Amino acid sequence: MTRVITIASGKGGVGKTTISANLGIALSILGEDVLVMDMDINMANLELILDLAGKPVTLQEVLSGKEDIHNAIYEGPGGVKIVPAGLSLPNLKYIKRERLEEVFEELIRNVEILLLDSPAGLERDALMAMSLADEMILVTTSEVPSISDTLKTKLVAEKMGIDILGVVINRGKSDHEFLSNEEIEAILEVPIISVIPENPKLISCFASGQPIMIEEPKSKTSNSFTQLASYLIGQPFHINNKGFVSRLIEGLLGNFPINSKRH
Numbered sequence: 001m002t003r004v005i006t007i008a009s010g011k012g013g014v015g016k017t018t019i020s021a022n023l024g025i026a027l028s029i030l031g032e033d034v035l036v037m038d039m040d041i042n043m044a045n046l047e048l049i050l051d052l053a054g055k056p057v058t059l060q061e062v063l064s065g066k067e068d069i070h071n072a073i074y075e076g077p078g079g080v081k082i083v084p085a086g087l088s089l090p091n092l093k094y095i096k097r098e099r100l101e102e103v104f105e106e107l108i109r110n111v112e113i114l115l116l117d118s119p120a121g122l123e124r125d126a127l128m129a130m131s132l133a134d135e136m137i138l139v140t141t142s143e144v145p146s147i148s149d150t151l152k153t154k155l156v157a158e159k160m161g162i163d164i165l166g167v168v169i170n171r172g173k174s175d176h177e178f179l180s181n182e183e184i185e186a187i188l189e190v191p192i193i194s195v196i197p198e199n200p201k202l203i204s205c206f207a208s209g210q211p212i213m214i215e216e217p218k219s220k221t222s223n224s225f226t227q228l229a230s231y232l233i234g235q236p237f238h239i240n241n242k243g244f245v246s247r248l249i250e251g252l253l254g255n256f257p258i259n260s261k262r263h
Contacts, residue, residue: 002108005115005165005232006039006133008157009140010149012120015170016139017045018202018211020117022222025078025213026229033112035073035081039129040119041095044085050076051209058086062103064094069103077214081111097128104132121149122156130157138167138190142178147187154188166193168228194228197221 007023009016017038024036038046038059047053052074061067069083076082107114118129130136136157140150150167157164167190169181181192199221205212213222230237 002111003113003135004108004133005113005135005137006118006129006162007115007137007139008118008126008130008153009120009138009146010151010153011146014120014139014141014146015196015202016120017049017117018206019139019168019170019196019225020115021046021049021076022211022213022225023229023232024080024082024115025076025211026222026225027113027115027233028078028080029213030226030229030233030235032229032233033081034115035083035107035111035113036076036115036117037083037107038085038117039125040117041085041097041125042092043119044087046082046117047084047087048209049206049211050082052076052082052084053087053209055084058084058088059103060086060088060091060095063096063099064091065096065099066094069106077211083107097125100128101132122153127156130160130162133162135163135165137165137193138188139170140167140184141171142169142180142184144179147179147184151188154190164190165232166191168193169195171196171198193231194224196224 007016007020020036024034027034036046038044041059055074057067057071059072062069062072072083074082116129116133119126138150138154140146154164167184167188169184169192185192197220201216202212205215212219213225216222227237
């Protein structure tokens with residue numbers, strides 16, 4: 001049975017699409033059959049992050065009745081499947097959102113995990129992305145306004161019967177001006193399942209269309225995405241922090257333990 005997970009946020013600018021893209025890549029690298037679909041039809045960004053802008057068929061053409069959804073599926077970095085929403089403003093007037101349910105039914109027959117990159121807030125398209133999912137990940141930063149908006153999204157999702165898997169804190173900070181993880185969990189009453197560390201490299205990755213999971217696969221930020229992906233599919237996660245000398249000694253000695261002499 002396909003897992004449908006909406007990646008949602010209460011407000012824009014918290015890094016939801018960046019997290020959707022890199023989480024999808026991490027899941028794919030771990031061997032999962034995953035597709036990320038951009039549900040933000042009016043303000044699409046997923047294809048920019050993944051250097052897929054300008055594709056001939058997008059969700060816009062599909063919802064306009066001009067194309068089949070299978071023609072709008074592209075292979076992204078790390079083997080993740082992507083359905084871009086499309087960037088054409090003229091095409092927006094031809095879109096019929098009632099076609100989305102038919103598109104959705106077709107997708108879940110052909111993929112194991114479907115990640116829906118939801119528009120921010122609680123407008124029509126965001127609610128539609130929520131209604132299609134059984135599970136949800138909330139993305140927020142540690143600022144009070146962001147947490148407040150995330151709480152609203154969480155309450156609406158609960159009323160819709162969606163299983164909230166947890167909260168991802170993006171650009172995690174320990175500054176006294178921001179809420180602590182304990183305070184965030186107390187306010188939202190939802191566990192924090194990942195903290196993505198602040199990384200200036202994410203900005204240049206966005207601009208170049210090269211996700212950090214590909215650009216810096218061994219960085220702390222990429223490890224955070226891999227750890228989150230592992231958590232979602234119930235796999236153990238290990239980081240290899242051993243230095244060159246340790247690896248050299250292990251290579252020379254194999255698995256023989258080194259026992260110290262007792263005096």
